[in-house]
Amino acid sequence: MRKPIIAGNWKLHKTVNESRHLIQTLAENLKDVTDAEIVVAPVFTALESAVAAAKGSPIAIAAQNCYPASSGAFTGEVSPTLLKDIGCTGAIVGHSERRQLFGESNAFINAKVQALLAAGLRAIFCIGETLEERESGRMYDILTGQVKEGLAGLTPEDMDKVVVAYEPVWAIGTGKTASDEEAEEAHAFIRGLLQGIFNENVADKTPILYGGSVKPGNVDGLMAQEDIDGVLVGGASLVAEDFIRIARFQRSETVQQ
Ligand code: 13P
Numbered sequence: 001m002r003k004p005i006i007a008g009n010w011k012l013h014k015t016v017n018e019s020r021h022l023i024q025t026l027a028e029n030l031k032d033v034t035d036a037e038i039v040v041a042p043v044f045t046a047l048e049s050a051v052a053a054a055k056g057s058p059i060a061i062a063a064q065n066c067y068p069a070s071s072g073a074f075t076g077e078v079s080p081t082l083l084k085d086i087g088c089t090g091a092i093v094g095h096s097e098r099r100q101l102f103g104e105s106n107a108f109i110n111a112k113v114q115a116l117l118a119a120g121l122r123a124i125f126c127i128g129e130t131l132e133e134r135e136s137g138r139m140y141d142i143l144t145g146q147v148k149e150g151l152a153g154l155t156p157e158d159m160d161k162v163v164v165a166y167e168p169v170w171a172i173g174t175g176k177t178a179s180d181e182e183a184e185e186a187h188a189f190i191r192g193l194l195q196g197i198f199n200e201n202v203a204d205k206t207p208i209l210y211g212g213s214v215k216p217g218n219v220d221g222l223m224a225q226e227d228i229d230g231v232l233v234g235g236a237s238l239v240a241e242d243f244i245r246i247a248r249f250q251r252s253e254t255v256q257q
Pocket residue numbers: 009095167171172173174175211212213214232233234235236
């Protein structure tokens with residue numbers, strides 16, 4: 001009942017022209033895909049032309065970040081209101097690169113989630129443990145804190161606009177994916193958290209994406225897991241052929257047992 005979401009996080013890559021080209025190629029090759037949502041997140045400067053290039057295609061355009069105020073004296077920032085103004089449907093927030101490189105706290109990420117929802121946009125809310133946290137047995141505490149604090153103050157209705165992305169930090173850009181079982185175990189735990197914080201309906205409805213070295217060769221196994229509802233792809237989303245194959249992952253009806 002949860003529609004799969006295949007999302008590409010382009011990070012700090014591609015000029016406006018390169019972005020437009022890639023979106024045109026994706027739009028042409030994915031135009032028949034109606035049983036999954038396709039989202040790509042280019043850099044800020046490419047967003048407006050990305051929205052134009054994606055028009056009439058199944059591709060939605062999201063930003064990679066936002067500031068939690070609609071306007072004001074916040075030099076260098078971009079608000080959800082402005083993202084909406086150019087046709088973006090949401091933004092990624094809480095990515096581990098922002099947590100680690102820019103010191104973003106759970107409270108700040110929570111403010112961003114709330115600001116996106118207030119603007120009527122979707123939040124792709126990222127969480128995930130580091131290798132050190134996993135190996136020292138603190139993974140579940142870390143995930144619990146990230147989910148509880150990051151989604152604090154939201155109502156069950158607000159959760160209609162939230163997608164959770166589980167991205168173990170040790171799997172990002174390392175070529176080291178979580179195994180299907182490791183990913184499923186974390187996803188099932190996160191779904192349990194949503195049930196405890198909100199209710200069973202929210203837990204059932206909220207899409208939980210996996211991110212971390214997703215490639216054409218491992219997407220089918222990940223997507224076959226019960227609690228994995230989609231993927232958030234970094235490196236492989238920059239290569240048309242790879243992202244197209246990922247969006248055309250093997251649907252479960254056709255998975256050979
Ligand atoms: P990679 O797919 O390059 O590991 O990146 C994952 C990611 O950070 C997506 O947000």
